[in-house]
Amino acid sequence: MVGMVVTSLCALAALALFALLGGGANFFVCVGLAVLPVPIMVATVLLLDRLEPEPARDLLFAFLWGAGVAVLGALILNTVGLKYVTEPVFGEQGRFWTTVVGAPVVEEALKGAVLFVLLWFRRNEIDGVTDGIVYATMVSLGFAMMENISYYLEALDDGGAQRLEAVFLLRGLVAPFCHPLFTAMTGLGVAYAANRRTGRVTALVAGLLAAMLLHGLWNGGTLMGVGGLAVVYLLDFCILVVLLTLIFLERRALVRQIGHYLPAYLRTGLVSPQDIAMLGQMPLRREARRWARSIGGKGAARAMSDYQLAATELVLLHKRMDNGVIDVPFFARRRGELLRLMGIARQALALSRIHAGPVAPPPWGPSGFAPPPG
Incomplete structure (x- = not known):
């Protein structure tokens, strides 16, 4: 209950901050666009999880963590890092290093933190690969939804409706699965740690580093034009196919285990x-x-x-x-x-x-x- 209250308050604080920055009708337009793909994505996640559904309260907690704690933390740490670390060290290249290195490290650490919390307090709910991916997707959907609000507001300020359409096409329609894909790497590490006795720390560290690497590659690709974006998009799509294959294989194995144990x-x-x-x-x-x-x-x-x-x-x-x-x-x-x-x-x-x-x-x-x- 405390966790729900804290994460909800953080999400409301983030919305209030975006409303102050955006102001007027633009804020509500951007919120509507950011929310638009979320029900479809959540429904897809629940469809993957239908054989052994996770508790609704845990899924909601993960989503709110992403939409609240992770977003506020990333906003503060990315801003501080840009002002006091990357700009002083790299000068004009400071924003590039924040985008490609700083932001992926900060954001994946903050999103992954809730998975570590669930591993510690709700370990028995994480039964395999599917559960790790499901929780990772829920926290990422919350984070991406709130982050998209800020991107859409910035697009309206920079280039008006035409710029907003381009950003929405990329973030809302073409690549809404990217944040879930990144954090799914951490989810895989958490799933391994929850179901194995050895190699737990290695799995957690490897999963988190892989999430940061994929996130950094995507951010770097977006700065390299259409060609760079196409390369990282193809890479991410291939990884998505691998993750879906793992879910399918795990489900088939569970069906066999039903016939073995029952x-x-x-x-x-x-x-x-x-x-x-x-x-x-x-x-x-x-x-x-x-x-x-x-x-x-x-x-x-x-x-x-x-x-x-x-x-x-x-x-x-x-x-x-x-x-x-x-x-x-x-x-x-x-x-x-x-x-x-x-x-x-x-x-x-x-x-x-x-x-x-x-x-x-x-x-x-x-x-x-x-x-x-x-």
Whole structure:
């Protein structure tokens, strides 16, 4: 709660500062343009994260950190660095060095800081590559949204509407994924550190340095004209493809792990072979939620979502135990919680079937979520 309040206040302070600098209707126009791509980007992130969604409060905290703490910190440190470091040392080249070196170091350190906070306090929520990328993307979207406001205001001041259109085309439409891509490198390091016992510090440092390097290359490319921008854009696009491939491979591995770990729980009655098959296929998971809604409305659909999430979390818990990153007492306690949640969800769905009267059996198999006998 404290973190939410602090980050929100920082975001409001940044907006107030931009409003003072921009003034009038220009400020609201620039805010609207900066916000425009954010819902699409957030929806895309949530789509990538749909197999094992992260807590909404953690995603919101990351976004607000980027929009508040990171933006204010970068504004102060970049300004101070330009005035007292790069300009005195490099003279007329001071702004170039701030853009290519200073800003990437400051901004990626500030964005990455929230990932380190989550690693320290919410380590058990970071289950793999996808989670690291998702959190990195959320903090970067918040940062990019606020930074774009300042860029759009500056464009209006420098060249009017025509200049604003060019800057919006580049930052809002052509390359909105750049900030998330940079910080995703830090996210990869954090994901490794959360799921491995060795090489954690190396992974964190390497991820942060890679984020700074990619950011610096992009900023340098924007100063080298269309040719330089095209080269770094192509590089970033290739890295984006690699990241999406990693997410796809991790999801496929998780599906295999569902079939590996969950059969051990057949004797508990909390899963059946048909349920395991359903949990391992995204189309069947969606069909299961639709079926639950048809028999019991939103409550039953929520119960099915809870069941699917708890079962997936159980598989990931086993994976973390096998990797040696959690101890036996935590494993036993958390497994008990997840099994209880699965039991409650199954009972709710079974009761929904009774109250609904004659209904079609679950589409993934006749034995799944059967009402209790008698």
